[in-house]
Amino acid sequence: MSHDDTPAVVAPGATIGVLGGGQLGRMTVIAAARLGYRCHIFCQSPDEPAAQIAAQVTVAPFTDTEALDRFAAGIDVATLEFENIPLESVEYLTARTAVRPGAPALAVAQDRIKEKDFINRAGIATAPYRAVANPRELISAVADLGTPSILKTARLGYDGKGQIRIETDTDPEAAWAQCGASDATGGAVLEGFVDFEREISVIAARGRDGAITSYVPVENRHANHILDETIVPAPVSDTVAAAATDIAHTLIAELQMIGVLAVEMFVSPDGTVLVNEVAPRPHNSGHWTIDACAVSQFELLVRAVCNLPLASTERDADATMKNLIGDAADNWPAYLADPAARLHLYGKTETRAGRKMGHVTWLTPRMRS
Ligand SMILES: Nc1ncnc2c1ncn2[C@@H]1O[C@H](COP(=O)(O)OP(=O)(O)O)[C@@H](O)[C@H]1O
Ligand SMILES: [Mg+2]
Missing domain, CATH: 3.30.470.20 (ATP-grasp fold, B domain)
Structure with a gap:
């Protein structure tokens, strides 16, 4: 069941639930407050930037379904300020309240392989890329795309974390380990290096x-x-x-x-x-x-x-x-x-x-x- 098929305006005075408590959430809280909304932040610590200034805070793991139930009961609509919310948690919440954006958009953005597949299917170009599940596949991907190229974990990377530049003499096993790719990151993706302006x-x-x-x-x-x-x-x-x-x-x-x-x-x-x-x-x-x-x-x-x-x-x-x-x-x-x-x-x-x-x-x- 989805709660997102109502066109009703969520009017000022209502409570917006925000998954994540970082600076993006904090600046969302400030913008929402200016329009008369309250925000309820769902995050991991009461010290987080958004939690410090929110009307309400739930401190719990994103996978805590009881906490998600309570959160959903107290808000009028939900959004997120952090990409790596577990999809299952967003889906769980979607059965209880409108979550915007929803799980499908999040699923695409969370995984660099799905993301690039999606972008190309939309007729838009990316750097050439190959999904890479292990160091052996990395060898054939490097043979395809050449060097330099960039190996990135498929999931969970940010601010350049979880990526490494591959040169001709780079050892695939070492590169795999160094970028932190594993089953938990959904493997990795090798991208051709873009010599951008x-x-x-x-x-x-x-x-x-x-x-x-x-x-x-x-x-x-x-x-x-x-x-x-x-x-x-x-x-x-x-x-x-x-x-x-x-x-x-x-x-x-x-x-x-x-x-x-x-x-x-x-x-x-x-x-x-x-x-x-x-x-x-x-x-x-x-x-x-x-x-x-x-x-x-x-x-x-x-x-x-x-x-x-x-x-x-x-x-x-x-x-x-x-x-x-x-x-x-x-x-x-x-x-x-x-x-x-x-x-x-x-x-x-x-x-x-x-x-x-x-x-x-x-x-x-x-x-x-
Ligand atoms: N294929 C590429 N070719 C050249 N530079 C890249 C490539 N991919 C990433 N970079 C550089 O690394 C930065 C971070 O990579 P990005 O994929 O945006 O990961 P993050 O999630 O850390 O922002 C980019 O903004 C760009 O400067
Ligand atoms: Mg980036």
Whole structure:
């Protein structure tokens, strides 16, 4: 049984359940609160960034069905801020309340093999890839795709974790072990190396009525495999921007999901656009929308999930967003002293190298359409 066949508006005053308690959840709680909603966070610790500021919190493993029952009973609609919620938990919840996006979109995004199969079936190009179940299959995949190439666990990777670059002299057994691939990660995928000019992303949203909208394509610059800076808009031609936007709209429509979808893409020097991966939730490369747009990606999620009009994704300004990773967040006094900087800190109780602690956005007058 699905509870997602009602078109009813979930009106302000209602409670939105959010699976996951990270910074994406925290910024969703803030956006929801601005529109008069309460949020109930389902997470693993009361210290998590979203749990700290939510109206209600359930601290339990995602597989705790009694906790899911109680959660479902106290909310009007559910969403998620984290991709790796067990599918069974989302399906369990779906029999009790509307979950947007639902399990089918999540299933595609959780598994890099399913994801690339899906993207290609939609007529959209990715890097060439081969599913790889063990080191022996890795040898034939490398023979097919050549080097350099990138081995990624099929599931559970993030911020460059669970991937390793394969060179001609790389030992397959060692590479397999080093990337952490196992049955628990659904094996791995080998991808041809893309010699891209830049990386861009588009964040799109789709409502209950099928309406789709998106923000302008942005450029993402990485450091140590973690997003470092987002440049708004991406300095690409109108043709590339239109192609990227079209890809994002096609994918969110094909997924039939209600919510927000981020699409990460590679742009080749000749203007070819390839999809790298998708995330069925707000995305780090959309944080600038809080400061530069009338409606942020987090409010857009709330609007989609509650069946409110999606409204404008126009930006009032161009922007640069910088992530504060690890002890970079200790520079907060300098950002507070910078009159142009808009500082966001996530309230994480422990600073760790490579951990996203906050971000800063700078706005500049809008120069391009
Ligand atoms: N096939 C590829 N060719 C070239 N660079 C890649 C490729 N796949 C990933 N990368 C680089 O590694 C980064 C992280 O990979 P990604 O697949 O997005 O995993 P994550 O889940 O960690 O974000 C990408 O943003 C890109 O910079
Ligand atoms: Mg990525």
